[in-house]
Amino acid sequence: MKLKQLEGSLSRLRQFQSPKVDLEQYLTRPHIASRMLFMAENSFGDIDGKLVADLGCGCGTLGLAASLLGANYVVGLDIDSEALSIAQENFAELELDIDLVQANVTKLPWKGPIVDTVVMNPPFGTRRKGADMDFLSSALKIAETAVYSLHKTSTREHIKRAALRDVGAKTADVLCELRFDLPALYKFHKKREVDIFVDLWRFTSS
Secondary structure: OOHHHHHHHHOOOOOOOOOOOHHHOOOOOHHHHHHHHHHHHHHHOOOOOOEEEEEEOOHHHHHHHHOOOOOOEEEEEEEOHHHHHHHHHHHHHOOOOOOOEOOOHHHHHOOOEEEEEEEEEEOOOOOOOOHHHHHHHHHHHHHEEEEEEEHHHHHHHHHHHHHHHOOOOEEEEEEEHHHHHEEOOOOOOOOOEEEEEEEEEEEEEO
């Protein structure tokens, strides 16, 4: 599947109707999700034929992209039942098969690698400090090969230092910088839309 085809498929998905601020729920825009998964597959071969987990999957955008790019198996995990219901509708609409699990991503019971690749757009940690690193820690524990994750560019040095020192990453590399156009979803948002620059990271576990 070509990049434009992937982005077009993702643009038709249902998204959050009432996002929850305490969970830092923001939709992963199609241009972000498509480039993230396209690079994971075409630069590293980490999607096609692989077992893929989407942590904090929300409405299922990243997991859907993985499935469309040929993942052998996709599981999406999220604590929010409403988000999982939307994700299920999205997968049904595209006639794709995925397992969806309601779970606290930061308290997974699994020990050792159970998937090849993890993809995620975790909380940035603005509402609950350290939430981004908690997600990354969980991801590195279950990924055999690699973790692909989005983090604010302004936190780049902190992410690299914490990943290598605190949560068990063997390597931590920024693949590219992307523009995350964030619409006004919550009452405290004063502007209709704000551009936030995010890094696409690829982590491997030690």
